[in-house]
Amino acid sequence: MIDLIASRLGYERRADDEPSWTALTPGVGYLAGLSARAAENLSTVLACTNAISTALASVPALVYRRNADGDRIEATSHPLNRIVRTGVSQRMSWVDFLEHWIASAVLTGNGLAVIERGRNGQLAGFRYVPWGMATVSELSSGRLAYDVSDGRGHTHRYLEGEVAHLRDRTDDGKIGRSRLSRAADTVTGVQAANSHANAFLANGAAPSGWIEVPGTMKPEQRTSLRDTFQSGHGGAGNAGKTLILDGGMKWQASQISPEDAELLETRRFGVEEIARLFAVPPPIIGDYTHNTFTNSETAGRWFATFCLSPWAKKVEAEFARSVFPxxxxxxxxxxxxxxxxxxxxxxxxxxxxxxxxxxxxPDEVRQAEGWNPRGDNSANLRTSDQEANLPLENEGGANG
Known part of the structure; x- marks a missing residue:
């Protein structure tokens, strides 16, 4: 009956086993057994997310207008330029907005922002929406509807064209899927190695062992000895304390070290594994194991070419689809x-x-280096749409 009523209202029931739609569950974000927030407890995940989102948020954002000949002219009077300078709202700068929006897409596969417009339809700003506060439905028309909660019990519906939805690669062409969910075994393996290391440190950061006792002990004696030994010598804070045994007891170390268990090597390889998921060169996130003075600059260019550039194209394409007419x-x-x-x-x-x-x-070279022109070649510089006497069109949305 519920399905029948929903279908008449224009909704479509989605299969529960579709991974991209399962990722819509608030607070989950991906299917690696961890929430997106918990995933950032892994330092490599946090470092990769920050490297991508912060780098893209810090680069110049330029608005261009193509004339009838196909030439591009910088549209300095476009409302988006004002938003880039003054912020997307009174509480959030452009840099913060872009960083949050892209970080959400990197972690959960989806970044969502409400497009705010003035009464005349011109672009007025953006409102970042945490992905866990949005529920997505597919209407009978095939369009997506976004029900966004304000955290106070109220929900507002937005349609495509009223939101900017940044997606990572999808399985169905509608909802993005996190890279962490696609490599869930890798992520949980790295987390298991970190948990093992934390337990190792918590238990004293020293090889475990056993105590040999002559004769036979009663159960209550075993419990008392274990508790006494653990309280006095267990934990990282008790590492290195002098152990005193009497009654013929002897301590035997198990002779297992982190190196013998290859724990350190496993954790180091985990950094490379997660960096590989995000296409971030390890030196960018502080792993200098294989870094040299000669390849550090190459790593930066590799990062821009194979990691930042694809994400930048996604951002530009989403603005072209949803923000601009x-x-x-x-x-x-x-x-x-x-x-x-x-x-x-x-x-x-x-x-x-x-x-x-x-x-x-020379003046074009100075411009490429970020310097003001010096000479008589300023006419070759980019001209704003005001100088070219080009009118600014109404800023209706993709569907407005």
């Missing part, structure tokens, strides 16, 4: 050129060749 001339670009630059000597040699061959002029 459908088939409109505007587009967002997250400028990663700062990450992709080579060392100063290589970069300036390239600038020199570009000037000598006429590809660039």
């Amino acid at each position: 459908a088939n409109g001339p505007y587009e967002l670009e997250l400028d990663l050129s700062g990450f992709l630059r080579g060392d100063p000597e290589t970069r300036w040699n390239a600038h020199k060749i570009a000037i000598e061959t006429g590809v660039l002029d």
Whole structure:
């Protein structure tokens, strides 16, 4: 009966075994047996998430307009430029918003934000929505409806075009699936190694052993000896204390060390495993095991090319789909050129060749380096849409 009523109202019941829809359960985020928040207890997960989200939030966000000839002109008067400068709301800056939005997508596979517009339809800001506070339904029309809780018992429904939904790779084309859920065994294995290390430290950070007692002990004597020994010598705080035995008792160490158990090597390999899931080079997150002075710069460019660039394209594509008018001339670009630059000597040699061959002029080189023009070539610089006398179109959404 419930299914019948729901179908008449335009809802579709989803199979419970679809992983992408199972990930909608509030507070779960992925299927590795941990919540997304608990996953960040693994330092490598936290470091990878911060590296991706913070790096993308810190790069310049530029709005361009394509004219009839297909040339791009920076649209400095677009409302999004004001939002980038002043913040998405009174309580959140653009950098904080982008960092939260992308981090949510990295951890749970989905980042959600409500698009706020003024009475005239122009873009006014964004409101970040934690993924655990949203419930997604598919309407009979095939569109998605997002029911967002305000945490005080009230729920508001938004349709596609009213939210910006950043997805990691999906299984059904609708809801993203976290990379942590796709490699659940890897994540739980790393967590098990960390739990084993924590237990090892909690029990004294020293090899375990046994006490030999001449004769036979009564059960209550065994319990008393075990409790006395544990209270005086168990735990990291009691490591190194002098042990005194009497009555002919002898201590025998088990001769097992962390190195013998390959615990340290296992944990080190766990860092590489999780970094591999996020396509983050280990030196970026502080693992310098295989790092040298010659490959550190290459790791930074690799990070920008194979990790940041795909996420930047996802962000730009979602803005084109949901924020800007459908088939409109505007587009967002997250400028990663700062990450992709080579060392100063290589970069300036390239600038020199570009000037000598006429590809660039000195003022364009200064602009590429972030400096103001110096000379008579300022006409070659990017011109704003105001200077080009191009009108700013109404900022209706993709479906508005």
